[in-house]
Amino acid sequence: MNANDCLKSLGLDAKQFETGDLEVKSPIDGEVIGRVQQDTAETLDKKIAKAAAAFEVWKSVPAPERGELVRLLGEELRTHKAALGRLVTLENGKLLQEGLGEVQEMIDICDFAVGLSRQLYGLTIQSERAGHTMRENWHPLGVVGVISAFNFPVAVWAWNAALAFVCGDPVIWKPSDKTPLTAIATQHLFEVAAKKFGKAPDGLSQLAICGRKIAAAMVEDKRVALISATGSTAMGRIVGPTVAKRFGSTILELGGNNAIIVAPTADLDLALRGILFGAVGTCGQRCTSTRRLVVHEDIYGTLVPDLKKAYASITIGNPLEDGVLVGPLIDEGAFVDMEAGLKQAASEGGEITGGGRVLKNEFPNAYYVNPAIVEMEKQSDIVHNETFAPILYIMKYKNFEDAIAIQNAVPQGLSSAIFTNDVREAERFTSATGSDCGIANVNIGTSGAEIGGAFGGEKETGGGRESGSDSWKAYMRRSTSTVNYTSDLPLAQGIKFET
Numbered sequence: 001m002n003a004n005d006c007l008k009s010l011g012l013d014a015k016q017f018e019t020g021d022l023e024v025k026s027p028i029d030g031e032v033i034g035r036v037q038q039d040t041a042e043t044l045d046k047k048i049a050k051a052a053a054a055f056e057v058w059k060s061v062p063a064p065e066r067g068e069l070v071r072l073l074g075e076e077l078r079t080h081k082a083a084l085g086r087l088v089t090l091e092n093g094k095l096l097q098e099g100l101g102e103v104q105e106m107i108d109i110c111d112f113a114v115g116l117s118r119q120l121y122g123l124t125i126q127s128e129r130a131g132h133t134m135r136e137n138w139h140p141l142g143v144v145g146v147i148s149a150f151n152f153p154v155a156v157w158a159w160n161a162a163l164a165f166v167c168g169d170p171v172i173w174k175p176s177d178k179t180p181l182t183a184i185a186t187q188h189l190f191e192v193a194a195k196k197f198g199k200a201p202d203g204l205s206q207l208a209i210c211g212r213k214i215a216a217a218m219v220e221d222k223r224v225a226l227i228s229a230t231g232s233t234a235m236g237r238i239v240g241p242t243v244a245k246r247f248g249s250t251i252l253e254l255g256g257n258n259a260i261i262v263a264p265t266a267d268l269d270l271a272l273r274g275i276l277f278g279a280v281g282t283c284g285q286r287c288t289s290t291r292r293l294v295v296h297e298d299i300y301g302t303l304v305p306d307l308k309k310a311y312a313s314i315t316i317g318n319p320l321e322d323g324v325l326v327g328p329l330i331d332e333g334a335f336v337d338m339e340a341g342l343k344q345a346a347s348e349g350g351e352i353t354g355g356g357r358v359l360k361n362e363f364p365n366a367y368y369v370n371p372a373i374v375e376m377e378k379q380s381d382i383v384h385n386e387t388f389a390p391i392l393y394i395m396k397y398k399n400f401e402d403a404i405a406i407q408n409a410v411p412q413g414l415s416s417a418i419f420t421n422d423v424r425e426a427e428r429f430t431s432a433t434g435s436d437c438g439i440a441n442v443n444i445g446t447s448g449a450e451i452g453g454a455f456g457g458e459k460e461t462g463g464g465r466e467s468g469s470d471s472w473k474a475y476m477r478r479s480t481s482t483v484n485y486t487s488d489l490p491l492a493q494g495i496k497f498e499t
């Protein structure tokens, strides 16, 4: 099945993608797989107005009914998992297994949101005044603008949109301009679900296909209550203050610089597998990819040579083929960044194994690379940066306190992990004085988080949370109600105010 076949089986007319001002290339071979028409400032403005109008209708629909729409969306995703998963691979270059896994995450968050639609619970609070009750009400927030990155071209939308819909919010989605086809296919599946549902207002879910300049209007627009943006820290530095200036809310999912600590008691076989998936899986292009390894000096001599052996045995190639573990980088820019990262690492004393472009003859217009291991004396400047490519920096540690200090010494705070069989180390790592990240795992790697947990991180990762747990609260506004059922009017704090 090529991209056209996928689009057809998803119910779209491939002809629609023959013209358009945005060319979409597959990272697998660099071939053009479609053309898409982008939004202008005018069409985007109309979409925002439409979403604002949809909010007026949608916020009054009971949440469990809103959940029914999301249930139907989940059904469409189940039916079309194979085609959409394959299209993800064709457009983004991740392994077919991972493309399918990404659609599975969409299905899972739909299930989660359907249940949630009957559980948007608020608190009741004990009032300090006689004859008074207090409670919290959760109400729909408004239009949600979702900005997603190429690396999870559809799942990130689903983590946001499934929650937003049950919370009573319309969504405008700006996908990466590298992956608009999967976004259009997903929007189409939403429309099929909405038709079956029959009560969704026009404009409940819309796409904004555009570059940064046009998208800036959405970020600045007061009619958009929440901007949920996934991407680089550089992007977040612009989006965050822009939305703050107009007192809007944000969920920021920015850079990660995720470390695994391997302690002397670790199950090294387990650790090796966890490191490998985290560091080279998805060609190092997850925000949760393992970028740093902090290894105890007693096991360094065993683990690192074993890891190098494992790296050498990895099959790099077409992500559609069975047995391949590492597909291409997204584009030439990503390759240039990887080369620059390795060059800087070498200049800072890094000892590099691997790296460099491969399969150039088979795929002259695509960017396949050898994942790189870089052994570092210390955590130098480059190790503090996120390079979105399969580079793993390895450092040695002597005592556990140092390992935690190294783990926490970078500006980002998304994901982290420790492999240890020492219960004190494990507990300490997940405690307030352990990892400072939004995700702190024990005996599993840094990537591949389940949808049931709140997903996001601290420091330059942006502080936002989406997906599971109580992340839904960011998509609603809270009102605290105090109700007096007496004929007295006692004031709080014992204040007397009488004539």
Ligand code: UN1
Pocket (backbone or CB within 6 Å): 151, 152, 230, 285, 286, 287, 288, 289, 446, 447, 448, 449, 450
């Ligand atoms: C991302 O790379 O933007 O934890 C998100 C994971 C995925 C999410 C990654 N569930 O690896």
